[in-house]
Amino acid sequence: MPTHRRVVLAARPSGVPTESDFRLEESPVPDPADGEFLIESVYLSVDPYMRGRMRDVASYAAPLQLGEVMTGGGVGRVAASRNPRYAVGDWVEGMTGWQTHLVTRGAGFRKIDPTLAPPSTALGVLGMPGLTAYFGLLEVGAARAGDTVVVSGAAGAVGSAVGQIAKIAGCRVVGIAGSDDKVAWLTGDLGFDAAFNYKTESDYRARIRDLCPSGVDVYFDNVGGPISDAVMPSLAQGARVAVCGQISQYNNEQAEQGPRQWFHLIVKRARVEGFLVFDFANRYDEGRERLTGWVRAGRIQYREHFEDGIERMPAAFIGMLGGANTGKMLVRVRPE
């Protein structure tokens, strides 16, 4: 008998989350009622935003309650259906939560075509992170041919796509990431013009200045903190800072001081703009189509880091927050 297994929020973390903040629960697999279908999860996503959902602070969604299934996107297959629009075997993507099974009427789910690309990519380069890179770079950052683009968190799901889209757009690209292997991937395989390891570099500011002699036209910020402070003095005239994420701050219980390097915004007539990928929801089809074309043509490469088994969700999430992933961090719940 298959069992429905799910990971719930057991305690609100203080600082870096630990395994004891999560709990694995089991119950019988539910049956779909009329109009519903049953999804068997195959890949589940762990994403930085989930750290925010664990706090007792309202945002675009109400905070998770203790005992609730962790929020998250997933890809799976229809295992039973009483909904005429979904047939057994269909691949679907949507907000499954951290669980092996889900019964739904289909709201927020879409079918994916496994012949276009591996289904797991619907959570990474062809999913929310890829769309974030596409719209954040081209719309918010307004990257244009000839621009110098700096991206932090460069070897992650969003950052690795940002750099490659920027190359396609004719930009010069500099990445900042947390290991020599990540840097080697960016410059050796993905076509970044330069990259450095912030964990072994003592003077970020000088390094960025050296790598961007004509200044930074677009800074795609995934991390915030000291890395972002160090980019500001190198902004070019009319620069755009697209604030996508601030992961260096997500485990802080007390907000850090800053940002304080904003005098440079005056001198450089620069614009800083935060955004959420959801702002572009009415253009997702366009974004997915272009990303799919680039991936299929080999112009965008991607990597996935897989952990195996629903019980590895907390470890995958904690690992991702600490930089264990190159590319997109995913959990494989069952074989395809």
Ligand code: NAP
């Ligand atoms: P990811 O980059 O695949 O994984 C997170 C990475 O963050 C880790 O691999 C780690 O790599 C890096 N990191 C962790 N702590 C850090 C620190 N103190 N300083 C610098 N880097 C640190 O995750 P993702 O899903 O692509 O998300 C990247 C960023 O985009 C996050 O900030 C996320 O919140 C944001 N995001 C925003 C939106 C939106 O709509 N605005 C949507 C999706 C994602 P290193 O080894 O390099 O440290």
Ligand code: FER
């Ligand atoms: C993210 C960081 C923050 C993200 C969403 C948010 C989708 C939104 C937070 C909020 O509205 O409180 O990486 O990805």
